Amino acid sequence: MICEGSEVILSVRDLTADVDGTQILKGLNLEVKAGEIHAIMGPNGSGKSTFSKILAGHPDYTVTGGEITYLGQNLLEIEAEDRARSGVFLAFQYPIEIPGVSNTDFLRIAYNSKRKHEGLEELDAFDFDELLQSKLNVVKMNPAFLNRSVNEGFSGGEKKRNEILQMALLEPKLAILDETDSGLDIDALKVVAGGVNELRTSENAVVLITHYQRLLNYIVPDYVHVMESGRIVTTGGKDLALELEARGYDWIREEEAEAIAR
Amino acid sequence: MIDVSTVSEVGNLGVATTINRAAYLTNLLSLRSPLTDDLRWLQEVRDRATARVQELALPSTRDEEWRFTDLSSLLATEFKAVSGEPSTISQAAIAPYLLPEAANRLVFVDGIFLPELSVAADLPANAFIGNLTAAYREAALRDRLLNQLGKQPGAEETFTTLNTASMTDAAVLYIPSNHVVEAPIHLLFLSTTGQASAITHPRCLVIVESSSSLTLVEDYIALDASVYFTNAVTEVWVEANAQVNHTRIQRDSQTAFHIGKTAVSQARDSHYTCNAISLGAALSRHNLEVYQTGEQTHTVLNGLTMIADQQVADTHSLISYTQPYGTSNQVHKCIVDDRAHAIFNGKIFVPKAAQLTDARQLSKNLLVSPKARVDTKPQLEITADNVKCAHGATVSQLESDEVFYLQSRGIDENSARKLLVYAFAYDVISQIPIVSLRDTLAANVRVPHRKHGSIA
Numbered sequence: 001m002i003c004e005g006s007e008v009i010l011s012v013r014d015l016t017a018d019v020d021g022t023q024i025l026k027g028l029n030l031e032v033k034a035g036e037i038h039a040i041m042g043p044n045g046s047g048k049s050t051f052s053k054i055l056a057g058h059p060d061y062t063v064t065g066g067e068i069t070y071l072g073q074n075l076l077e078i079e080a081e082d083r084a085r086s087g088v089f090l091a092f093q094y095p096i097e098i099p100g101v102s103n104t105d106f107l108r109i110a111y112n113s114k115r116k117h118e119g120l121e122e123l124d125a126f127d128f129d130e131l132l133q134s135k136l137n138v139v140k141m142n143p144a145f146l147n148r149s150v151n152e153g154f155s156g157g158e159k160k161r162n163e164i165l166q167m168a169l170l171e172p173k174l175a176i177l178d179e180t181d182s183g184l185d186i187d188a189l190k191v192v193a194g195g196v197n198e199l200r201t202s203e204n205a206v207v208l209i210t211h212y213q214r215l216l217n218y219i220v221p222d223y224v225h226v227m228e229s230g231r232i233v234t235t236g237g238k239d240l241a242l243e244l245e246a247r248g249y250d251w252i253r254e255e256e257a258e259a260i261a262r
Numbered sequence: 263m264i265d266v267s268t269v270s271e272v273g274n275l276g277v278a279t280t281i282n283r284a285a286y287l288t289n290l291l292s293l294r295s296p297l298t299d300d301l302r303w304l305q306e307v308r309d310r311a312t313a314r315v316q317e318l319a320l321p322s323t324r325d326e327e328w329r330f331t332d333l334s335s336l337l338a339t340e341f342k343a344v345s346g347e348p349s350t351i352s353q354a355a356i357a358p359y360l361l362p363e364a365a366n367r368l369v370f371v372d373g374i375f376l377p378e379l380s381v382a383a384d385l386p387a388n389a390f391i392g393n394l395t396a397a398y399r400e401a402a403l404r405d406r407l408l409n410q411l412g413k414q415p416g417a418e419e420t421f422t423t424l425n426t427a428s429m430t431d432a433a434v435l436y437i438p439s440n441h442v443v444e445a446p447i448h449l450l451f452l453s454t455t456g457q458a459s460a461i462t463h464p465r466c467l468v469i470v471e472s473s474s475s476l477t478l479v480e481d482y483i484a485l486d487a488s489v490y491f492t493n494a495v496t497e498v499w500v501e502a503n504a505q506v507n508h509t510r511i512q513r514d515s516q517t518a519f520h521i522g523k524t525a526v527s528q529a530r531d532s533h534y535t536c537n538a539i540s541l542g543a544a545l546s547r548h549n550l551e552v553y554q555t556g557e558q559t560h561t562v563l564n565g566l567t568m569i570a571d572q573q574v575a576d577t578h579s580l581i582s583y584t585q586p587y588g589t590s591n592q593v594h595k596c597i598v599d600d601r602a603h604a605i606f607n608g609k610i611f612v613p614k615a616a617q618l619t620d621a622r623q624l625s626k627n628l629l630v631s632p633k634a635r636v637d638t639k640p641q642l643e644i645t646a647d648n649v650k651c652a653h654g655a656t657v658s659q660l661e662s663d664e665v666f667y668l669q670s671r672g673i674d675e676n677s678a679r680k681l682l683v684y685a686f687a688y689d690v691i692s693q694i695p696i697v698s699l700r701d702t703l704a705a706n707v708r709v710p711h712r713k714h715g716s717i718a
């Protein structure tokens with residue numbers, strides 16, 4: 001929901017970034033306010049995941065220009081773990097497996113790092129378990145998954161649910177969901193979307209990266225952005241997603257070329 | 263064998279080293295303690311081994327079996343005989359190492375058996391747990407001792423021979439047929455500062471008769487000791503249809519030397535599992551040899567080496583099949599930090615007679631620092647034609663994507679690295695059937711403290 005005068009959570013200006021010496025982001029601008037849902041669409045390789053990982057603080061990417069302000073602070077000066085603790089959350093396109101670390105332990109350590117950061121007392125295993133059980137309902141996850149190693153042997157859909165479970169637990173201020181819907185069957189999609197909707201408030205914001213407008217039937221965006229070659233080239237309302245699905249991305253390129261010609 | 267280099271400048275050096283290597287072992291013999299009167303019967307065994315030691319030289323990196331493990335530092339260190347009274351050790355001093363699950367334990371301090379710290383209770387009738395002197399007093403055990411002590415294949419290997427020639431006592435476990443010993447038995451070999459620079463030759467003889475089962479923990483511990491040399495030999499006889507679960511922990515001091523042999527013979531239908539964990543010693547070598555002597559034997563070898571600084575840890579294993587329908591499953595993992603160097607050599611022999619064998623071997627290595635090194639070599643020699651054999655080796659580093667995944671959930675970089683290293687070690691540690699030991703080891707997983715990369 002768009003509210004006049006609500007808090008600016010994220011402001012990205014003229015962001016450029018490299019990976020291994022190749023420029024990927026080429027002047028990206030985006031402003032996200034509290035209560036809003038933004039969708040970012042765009043062809044493969046346009047830099048969507050790169051952008052999301054830069055927001056989360058991945059060390060492989062070098063920001064070469066522009067700025068990112070998160071809640072009034074320079075995000076680029078904050079370590080990845082402190083970004084997470086202060087409310088930045090990235091649901092990964094490809095969540096990794098960590099054999100040997102139980103999901104419960106992982107979630108508890110993550111949750112307690114955040115509590116510690118907020119000056120709160122850490123939860124013991126017992127209290128944490130209770131909290132976790134309540135969050136399981138959000139993603140309708142089988143508790144058996146908690147005793148398994150993080151993501152190990154999880155199906156694609158189970159990994160994505162696990163990402164949303166982490167989100168439910170960490171209650172981020174800014175959630176970036178990188179293709180959380182890709183490859184999900186319709187039931188899983190509804191569960192994930194329901195989880196996201198349940199967690200959104202007028203205080204936080206969500207950035208959804210997706211290729212499919214189907215997700216946007218369940219999570220209705222306030223803005224739809226199209227990313228192309230490392231920049232956001234078009235922004236519209238939720239109808240833009242329908243148009244993209246029907247017409248592909250080429251017409252945007254053409255319009256852009258025309259605009260430049262003019 | 264005298265090997266003279268033809269290059270004149272180093273020619274002299276070459277001779278000097280060769281001579282030192284030959285004299286070295288003989289010199290070590292002069293440090294051994296005499297046998298007590300009760301063990302006179304052992305003199306002949308010792309004498310035979312002594313004669314052989316005098317013909318042997320300390321192996322060099324020119325020996326294929328020692329290619330990566332240079333014993334020069336051992337050669338350069340002076341050791342002393344264990345002398346005088348055994349160190350007095352209180353129950354409190356060993357308390358941190360005791361396993362609540364273990365009802366029985368034998369404690370050796372600087373090679374000397376301490377009955378006051380040992381416990382043998384709750385044993386099945388006719389079973390025996392104790393030292394060699396007491397074992398020989400049991401009439402029923404005498405023949406066993408005479409026929410099985412020092413009788414495993416491979417007993418002529420240099421360090422095993424040195425151990426036999428120097429043996430003054432041994433831990434003896436004997437479980438007669440058809441007994442299930444539920445509680446694990448803990449064998450502790452402690453080294454103390456009371457005997458600085460000591461060389462000890464711990465020895466274990468384990469006999470598990472048909473259809474019996476035993477869980478055993480063999481544990482080498484530094485009790486505030488620093489430089490010393492442990493030259494251990496354990497012989498395990500797993501008779502028909504018996505099951506032995508053997509955990510071996512080498513947690514000697516970071517400046518000690520440890521050379522250990524585990525020799526196992528498995529009769530038909532038997533199961534043997536070894537969980538070998540190497541953490542300590544500046545230089546260590548574990549020779550793990552399993553001889554399957556009957557049909558349908560089953561062998562599981564889990565190995566974990568966790569080293570840092572300048573430690574060198576070498577594991578050489580051998581699974582020797584002779585009969586059909588045998589299986590083996592081996593996983594060896596190394597976590598190597600700083601400038602440490604891990605070596606793994608895994609031999610599996612499958613001769614023509616051993617048809618329908620199923621042998622698997624996996625060597626997985628994690629290098630946590632750019633200067634860390636691992637040499638891993640599977641060595642499968644298969645002449646049988648109807649067998650399943652699979653082997654593989656991987657060397658990996660901590661992936662930045664994995665560290666980042668954890669950081670992106672608010673876990674700081676050091677904790678993230680620790681968690682990932684722990685995860686790597688976990689599937690070996692989790693095989694140990696004793697919860698308290700698993701927990702101790704899990705807590706001991708080293709944290710590779712390092713800052714790398716920069717924020718985006």
Ligand SMILES: Nc1ncnc2c1ncn2[C@@H]1O[C@H](COP(=O)(O)OP(=O)(O)OP(=O)(O)O)[C@@H](O)[C@H]1O
Binds near residue numbers: 051
């Ligand atoms: N390490 C790297 N070195 C060089 N190029 C890279 C590296 N990592 C990513 N890229 C390139 O950066 C570009 C953007 O990749 P990114 O993953 O951000 O795209 P995306 O928009 O998320 O695509 P998709 O829709 O397929 O997920 C791609 O062309 C990719 O090949």
Ligand SMILES: [Mg+2]
Binds near residue numbers: 049
């Ligand atoms: Mg992507």
